[in-house]
Amino acid sequence: MTKDQSTPPLIVPTDQGLYCAAGDFHIDPWRPVPRAVLTHAHADHARTGSQRYFAQADGVPLLRHRLGNQDFEPLDYGERRRFGAVRVSLHSAGHVLGSSQVRVEHDDGRVWVFTGDFKRDADPTCAPFEVVPCDTLITEATFALPCYRWPPVERVGERIHHWWSAHPDRPCVLFTYALGKAQRVLAALTAHTDRTVHLHGAMVPLTELYRRAGVTMLPTEPVSALPRGHDFSGALILAPPSAAGSPWMRRFKNASTGFASGWMRIRGNRRRRGYDYGFELSDHADWPALLRTVRDCGARTVLTTHGRSDELVRYLREVEGVDARALSTLYGGEDD
Amino acid sequence: MQAFAALFAELDATTRTRVKLDAMKDYFEQVGPTDGAWAVYVLTGRRMKRLIGARKLRDWLGEASGLPDWLVEETYQHVGDLAETVSLLMDDGEDRPAVEGSLAEWVEEGVLALRGLDEQDQKARVLAHWRRLPRSACFLYNKLLTGSLRVGVSRGLVERALAELSDRPRALIARRLMGEFEPSADFYRHLLSEERREERDGQPYPFFLASPLESEPPSLGPLTDWQAEWKWDGIRAQLIARPADAEPNQVWLWSRGEEPMAGRFPEVEAAAGALPEVVLDGELVAWKDGVLPFSEMQRRIQRKKVGDKLLREVPVAFLAYDLLEYQGRDWRARPLSERRAALETLIADTDAPALKLSPTVRADDWAALAALRENSRAHRVEGLMLKRADSPYRSGRVRGDWWKWKLDPLTLDAVLLYAQPGHGRRANLYTDYTLAVPDGDSYVPIAKAYSGLTDQEIGQLDRWIRRNTVEKFGPVRSLRPHQVFEIAFEGIQPSSRHKSGIALRFPRIARWRQDLTPDQADSLTQVKELLNAFGS
Numbered sequence: 001m002t003k004d005q006s007t008p009p010l011i012v013p014t015d016q017g018l019y020c021a022a023g024d025f026h027i028d029p030w031r032p033v034p035r036a037v038l039t040h041a042h043a044d045h046a047r048t049g050s051q052r053y054f055a056q057a058d059g060v061p062l063l064r065h066r067l068g069n070q071d072f073e074p075l076d077y078g079e080r081r082r083f084g085a086v087r088v089s090l091h092s093a094g095h096v097l098g099s100s101q102v103r104v105e106h107d108d109g110r111v112w113v114f115t116g117d118f119k120r121d122a123d124p125t126c127a128p129f130e131v132v133p134c135d136t137l138i139t140e141a142t143f144a145l146p147c148y149r150w151p152p153v154e155r156v157g158e159r160i161h162h163w164w165s166a167h168p169d170r171p172c173v174l175f176t177y178a179l180g181k182a183q184r185v186l187a188a189l190t191a192h193t194d195r196t197v198h199l200h201g202a203m204v205p206l207t208e209l210y211r212r213a214g215v216t217m218l219p220t221e222p223v224s225a226l227p228r229g230h231d232f233s234g235a236l237i238l239a240p241p242s243a244a245g246s247p248w249m250r251r252f253k254n255a256s257t258g259f260a261s262g263w264m265r266i267r268g269n270r271r272r273r274g275y276d277y278g279f280e281l282s283d284h285a286d287w288p289a290l291l292r293t294v295r296d297c298g299a300r301t302v303l304t305t306h307g308r309s310d311e312l313v314r315y316l317r318e319v320e321g322v323d324a325r326a327l328s329t330l331y332g333g334e335d336d
Numbered sequence: 337m338q339a340f341a342a343l344f345a346e347l348d349a350t351t352r353t354r355v356k357l358d359a360m361k362d363y364f365e366q367v368g369p370t371d372g373a374w375a376v377y378v379l380t381g382r383r384m385k386r387l388i389g390a391r392k393l394r395d396w397l398g399e400a401s402g403l404p405d406w407l408v409e410e411t412y413q414h415v416g417d418l419a420e421t422v423s424l425l426m427d428d429g430e431d432r433p434a435v436e437g438s439l440a441e442w443v444e445e446g447v448l449a450l451r452g453l454d455e456q457d458q459k460a461r462v463l464a465h466w467r468r469l470p471r472s473a474c475f476l477y478n479k480l481l482t483g484s485l486r487v488g489v490s491r492g493l494v495e496r497a498l499a500e501l502s503d504r505p506r507a508l509i510a511r512r513l514m515g516e517f518e519p520s521a522d523f524y525r526h527l528l529s530e531e532r533r534e535e536r537d538g539q540p541y542p543f544f545l546a547s548p549l550e551s552e553p554p555s556l557g558p559l560t561d562w563q564a565e566w567k568w569d570g571i572r573a574q575l576i577a578r579p580a581d582a583e584p585n586q587v588w589l590w591s592r593g594e595e596p597m598a599g600r601f602p603e604v605e606a607a608a609g610a611l612p613e614v615v616l617d618g619e620l621v622a623w624k625d626g627v628l629p630f631s632e633m634q635r636r637i638q639r640k641k642v643g644d645k646l647l648r649e650v651p652v653a654f655l656a657y658d659l660l661e662y663q664g665r666d667w668r669a670r671p672l673s674e675r676r677a678a679l680e681t682l683i684a685d686t687d688a689p690a691l692k693l694s695p696t697v698r699a700d701d702w703a704a705l706a707a708l709r710e711n712s713r714a715h716r717v718e719g720l721m722l723k724r725a726d727s728p729y730r731s732g733r734v735r736g737d738w739w740k741w742k743l744d745p746l747t748l749d750a751v752l753l754y755a756q757p758g759h760g761r762r763a764n765l766y767t768d769y770t771l772a773v774p775d776g777d778s779y780v781p782i783a784k785a786y787s788g789l790t791d792q793e794i795g796q797l798d799r800w801i802r803r804n805t806v807e808k809f810g811p812v813r814s815l816r817p818h819q820v821f822e823i824a825f826e827g828i829q830p831s832s833r834h835k836s837g838i839a840l841r842f843p844r845i846a847r848w849r850q851d852l853t854p855d856q857a858d859s860l861t862q863v864k865e866l867l868n869a870f871g872s
Binding site: 145265 | 348401407421425427759763764765791
């Protein structure tokens with residue numbers, strides 16, 4: 001499977017995005033291209049304008065919601081598709097519903113895997129991460145510092161429920177990303193209660209798509225379905241972080257606020273953003289999971305995309321003895 | 337410590353004053369006086385003498401976490417707080433039992449008992465705690481170990497909680513919390529007890545702090561209701577003189593930061609030896625036929641012991657502007673006009689060059705006063721103080737009666753050259769900036785600035801910095817010269833310690849000049865012209 005140094009890399013960053021010349025397709029391109037393989041529906045990975053999109057079937061309804069009516073070709077996890085000199089397959093990344101890693105196998109035997117965004121923690125709203133053996137792993141590095149180690153998700157669910165229960169006289173507004181995190185919170189809370197949760201408008205259709213995919217979550221009701229002046233005391237409301245400080249928030253008098261994100265592991269992040277409570281809940285791999293993934297898939301070369309790339313690269317080289325390098329991409333990395 | 341950790345969590349999770357007050361009262365009610373004393377000590381921001389240096393703790397952390405030193409360092413820069421970094425890196429994902437022992441036991445056995453141990457034993461004990469304590473307790477333990485704990489309660493709020501709890505006046509609690517104290521059960525009981533006459537002694541009164549004037553002075557009403565004084569650029573101080581068994585008086589000198597300054601200004605202490613029993617508020621300034629530049633005063637500030645030569649070169653005077661206690665009576669509730677009259681007589685009766693009256697500034701109307709203020713730099717003062725003539729001497733920062741009407745700062749346009757992450761709530765954001773001015777083909781650093789941008793601007797600039805880094809030196813990034821900022825500062829002086837040859841006083845960012853390019857920034861030559869015009 002090994003090739004000498006002169007073999008061109010299978011996947012390279014270009015102005016359009018990650019590109020595989022041997023198969024003439026892009027992965028998560030940030031500019032329009034003829035053929036785009038998408039890992040998931042978050043905005044920094046899925047953009048409009050390409051001619052044809054390939055994505056895992058569970059994620060296609062979410063992509064349609066986000067990108068409108070494009071030419072989508074749904075694939076199942078593990079289904080192989082030939083593009084030129086390579087065979088491409090998608091494998092579960094455990095990040096959000098329908099999220100994938102992209103495996104690219106060249107006819108010369110080389111196997112490259114791009115993780116997209118991924119996590120290895122339990123999440124009932126999507127398929128679990130699959131270890132895909134490869135020669136070269138292109139990995140995200142959003143939380144690639146050893147201070148990031150997630151507590152068990154059940155513990156976080158308990159804490160959110162405790163916060164909600166402890167404020168019968170105030171609305172509890174929990175900020176979460178609208179796609180993935182909100183639904184994960186709604187699923188985690190089913191262990192504690194069957195009460196109805198109120199949703200910001202941006203989350204309503206996405207949550208409905210998760211329900212249609214068979215994900216069990218608490219019952220929800222749009223905030224907009226309630227009359228003006230409704231008293232939200234004791235209610236839990238989920239809203240995207242962009243709603244914080246907006247006029248929309250005025251209806252929740254005297255609210256206690258929380259934010260569910262991996263960034264909340266650091267006290268300064270919570271205090272800077274002015275949230276009362278921070279809940280450490282991430283859809284990305286933490287430090288131990290990043291290292292475990294590199295070891296599990298047996299890659300001899302690791303390329304990093306967004307996040308704390310420099311630190312991960314140096315650690316892999318110096319401590320793990322793995323050939324590692326940072327790629328330059330436009331993926332977000334901050335959103336979680 | 338469990339109870340204190342719970343209090344910390346409550347204080348940390350709210351911005352509401354009432355919730356914080358109630359949380360503190362609940363805590364003080366449930367713990368004994370020894371824990372109470374330590375909690376007051378910690379909550380009011382006092383710090384124990386650091387037993388173990390931060391450098392050493394970071395080395396130990398590298399060893400205990402099994403991570404390379406550079407990664408510990410990067411993580412610390414990202415987290416922005418050493419105590420928190422330890423608690424995060426020592427979290428191995430295992431559940432740990434709740435912590436036992438009171439706050440006082442933790443301070444005494446966990447921290448103070450390290451004193452006198454050799455380094456190996458210190459390390460063994462500290463690492464054992466790191467490996468055993470749950471994350472929140474580990475964080476607090478490290479905070480105790482490394483110094484101050486900022487919990488988002490002001491000292492005033494702690495005073496209020498204790499006042500409500502004990503039903504004593506807040507001013508009494510505030511005075512008892514001035515200066516240094518021994519956090520003991522006796523101290524705590526005394527703190528909440530009724531006032532006794534003899535406890536006054538050398539304890540300072542809380543300072544009355546002025547607020548910046550936000551509107552045009554005529555909105556304050558007729559000038560005759562106000563007393564104007566120069567705003568000195570010195571060290572605010574409280575001078576206490578009480579008769580001793582033998583002549584002269586016993587004298588205490590306190591800084592606004594409540595540092596006792598005994599022995600540092602001997603000429604002032606000597607002069608106060610002949611006063612009647614008084615407590616004065618005023619300013620320490622370097623004085624030789626008039627006030628000297630602050631850079632001269634700085635030579636004195638740095639010295640704990642002063643030699644004869646420096647005493648001759650930079651004599652210091654106390655410029656008195658208020659009278660808080662006179663002949664054993666608390667005068668703070670009397671109107672300023674009455675306090676001032678007594679103060680003038682008092683100072684006139686002493687004949688010591690180190691004790692002067694801070695003069696009032698008289699003008700016929702606001703316009704005439706404004707004209708005098710424009711001339712502040714020539715007088716080597718920062719502007720004017722406006723004090724309501726019938727106002728009492730209040731405690732702390734209370735708006736309405738005392739205003740500082742400072743001269744507009746000087747400004748120049750400089751280029752961002754280096755950036756470094758901040759700490760605490762600004763951790764992992766680039767907020768510490770080094771600004772430079774063009775000098776031919778290169779740039780010369782002129783100032784460091786830590787504030788002045790909005791949160792939104794900080795975020796925007798942070799992203800720009802990450803994308804435009806030329807080189808990294810540890811936490812510091814050198815940047816492509818591109819961003820121009822208007823910096824404001826209070827004064828400009830020659831300096832041999834700076835490469836530019838210039839030191840700015842209180843530099844901060846006034847505006848982000850996105851409309852300017854680096855070649856439009858002020859050059860070193862222009863800055864030197866500023867020095868010639870305004871430098872003292």
